[in-house]
Amino acid sequence: xxxxxxxxxxxxxxxxxxxxxxxxxxxxxxxxxxxxxxxxxxxxxxxxxxxxxxxxxxxxxxxxxxxxxxxxxxxxxxxxxxxxxxxxxxxxxxxxxxxxxxxxxxxxxxxxxxxxxxxxxxxxxxxxxxxxxxxxxxxxxxxxxxxxxxxxxxxxxxxxxxxxxxxxxxxxxx
Amino acid sequence: xxxxxxxxxxxxxxxxxxxxxxxxxxxxxxxxxxxxxxxxxxxxxxxxxxxxxxxxxxxxxxxxxxxxxxxxxxxxxxxxxxxxxxxxxxxxxxxxxxxxxxxxxxxxxxxxxxxxxxxxxxxxxxxxxxxxxxxxxxxxxxxxxxxxxxxxxxxxxxxxxxxxxxxxxxxxxxxxxxxxxxxxxxxxxxxxxxxxxxxxxxxxxxxxxxxxxxxxxxxxxxxxxxxxxxxxxxxxxxxxxxxxxxxxxxxxxxxxxxxxxxxxxxxxxxxxxxxxxxxxxxxxxxxxxxxxxxxxxxxxxxxxxxxxxxxxxxxxxxxxxxxxxxxxxxxxxxxxxxxxxxxxxxxxxxxxxxxxxxxxxxxxxxxxxxxxxxxxxxxxxxxxxxxxxxxxxxxxxxxxxxxxxxxxxxxxxxxxxxxxxxxxxxxxxxxxxxxxxxxxxxxxxxxxxxxxxxxxxxxxxxxxxx
Numbered sequence: 001x002x003x004x005x006x007x008x009x010x011x012x013x014x015x016x017x018x019x020x021x022x023x024x025x026x027x028x029x030x031x032x033x034x035x036x037x038x039x040x041x042x043x044x045x046x047x048x049x050x051x052x053x054x055x056x057x058x059x060x061x062x063x064x065x066x067x068x069x070x071x072x073x074x075x076x077x078x079x080x081x082x083x084x085x086x087x088x089x090x091x092x093x094x095x096x097x098x099x100x101x102x103x104x105x106x107x108x109x110x111x112x113x114x115x116x117x118x119x120x121x122x123x124x125x126x127x128x129x130x131x132x133x134x135x136x137x138x139x140x141x142x143x144x145x146x147x148x149x150x151x152x153x154x155x156x157x158x159x160x161x162x163x164x165x166x167x168x169x170x171x172x173x174x
Numbered sequence: 175x176x177x178x179x180x181x182x183x184x185x186x187x188x189x190x191x192x193x194x195x196x197x198x199x200x201x202x203x204x205x206x207x208x209x210x211x212x213x214x215x216x217x218x219x220x221x222x223x224x225x226x227x228x229x230x231x232x233x234x235x236x237x238x239x240x241x242x243x244x245x246x247x248x249x250x251x252x253x254x255x256x257x258x259x260x261x262x263x264x265x266x267x268x269x270x271x272x273x274x275x276x277x278x279x280x281x282x283x284x285x286x287x288x289x290x291x292x293x294x295x296x297x298x299x300x301x302x303x304x305x306x307x308x309x310x311x312x313x314x315x316x317x318x319x320x321x322x323x324x325x326x327x328x329x330x331x332x333x334x335x336x337x338x339x340x341x342x343x344x345x346x347x348x349x350x351x352x353x354x355x356x357x358x359x360x361x362x363x364x365x366x367x368x369x370x371x372x373x374x375x376x377x378x379x380x381x382x383x384x385x386x387x388x389x390x391x392x393x394x395x396x397x398x399x400x401x402x403x404x405x406x407x408x409x410x411x412x413x414x415x416x417x418x419x420x421x422x423x424x425x426x427x428x429x430x431x432x433x434x435x436x437x438x439x440x441x442x443x444x445x446x447x448x449x450x451x452x453x454x455x456x457x458x459x460x461x462x463x464x465x466x467x468x469x470x471x472x473x474x475x476x477x478x479x480x481x482x483x484x485x486x487x488x489x490x491x492x493x494x495x496x497x498x499x500x501x502x503x504x505x506x507x508x509x510x511x512x513x514x515x516x517x518x519x520x521x522x523x524x525x526x527x528x529x530x531x532x533x534x535x536x537x538x539x540x541x542x543x544x545x546x547x548x549x550x551x552x553x554x555x556x557x558x559x560x561x562x563x564x565x566x567x568x569x570x571x572x573x574x575x576x577x578x579x580x581x582x583x584x585x586x587x588x589x590x591x592x593x594x595x596x597x598x599x600x601x602x603x604x605x606x607x608x609x610x611x612x613x614x615x616x617x618x619x620x621x622x623x624x625x626x627x628x629x630x631x632x633x634x635x636x637x638x639x640x
Binding site for chain 1 (some may be wrong): 271313315316317318319321322326327328329330332333334335336339341342344345346347350391392393394397411440441442443471476500611
């Protein structure tokens, strides 16, 4: 178990190498060391991962008036989806300005599997973001004890700190 | 809000009934260097053919097999694609057709489901169902990483690389919503690991105390080490066949009904819906639960329940004519990969109402002998030792659970757990304090096989057919 001395969680991540192919980010995910690499496309969700690196949180919503669930004014989805699961039409991107929410659930991770890039221990949290219908899994920078219901605000890893992965979104207690 | 169209809720109707006539298994270990994978599968296959009192010679029985369904969770562990072909060849079943099944932790159950459909449809009169996992070819924490690859890799896997950490938020949320005492979860670990002491197949039997469980190291808060299953190696098998063949092969055939459900991989993506009611439940019965959920921003199935389990039970109960599970079932095997998944499942399968799972466990009805009354529990759970006490060799797990229910219904628990020769086969001595866990004259049992944080679930009802 690694216990950092400071009260903020740190990463051991290096920025993932990203190649742009036909407008989509293709990220290299090292798995078996230098000899083995998987290439994984973010496809139509590329704007989400680009957005994190720019300090912006982007969700998607269905605006199809014929959708049997959204009727043209769907709720925001995070994680986003390019296509609506209810009517199968393309969804529309929308930024969540100054994202805030509350801790819907959490766990204090004391041991992670091989290759974990977040320094243990840390809080993995499920965040209910204001105005979003789904609940996104993420992690908390703070190390002090927390409770369900506590308010949090988003933080981003941008510029040279960006990993180009979901780790670029994290949260701090308000 | 998810809503169902009538076609979505069609209860499966099989063209022919399906019977289980034989079971086989290996013992389960953390490491099993003595045997290659295909050799372990042969152990289970040989036991299935030779030790189930079938009326025909083992090779005659083998001569009935038309189809094989093989369950294996992850190629990663062995760095070997298409193990199915190697195993099938090794068992001497070439050139019969086979298929490989993979639905995460529910792989074993899905393999039973697939095998059953081959018989029900007429594709086969006799299908071998066999599953395995060999998780000892990588280090434990690499194994955790591999299993965590079953979480969403874009949005979740990097946030722990350890599956306990995806169950822990469900445990936390369940605990908060229903005011669950941690001692209840610990009691489940104590019970199931204790039952494993009677099993020669068990990997980690133990007579623990609640305080010992709670005093253990945390894996992912609030789950402690003794609340989590371990990496396993082993294989399990079942033989399914048509009615005519079943009564030719055995005087104790067991009828099988099985159905599946499936839900989103990411817990947080579960959209709220109305509770899918089991035959004995009513909307009014859940009025107060809906009110409580409203106060705590809860949703069904949300973080507190498994929609896929409820869906599978909804279908399987109607297939089997189960009207009230606590009255109609004599034993259950839940998928207790973590104590919390066992606890949550009691509501999903309707042994108690949602929200009252804690009370159900403390009532003692999930024990063979109710510790409070000394009388038989209404519906004992995980007499096999469960995943916590016996094993989670993933592709084998759901099959092994059906095997255990099958032997219970045949009244053969003692024979398959109490024979000293069986213990010696696996290099063990039968404990001096060995206890029979045979249920008194059971007629129906249930086995749940469960993947992800509830992404795939099968619900099997097994019923005495003689």
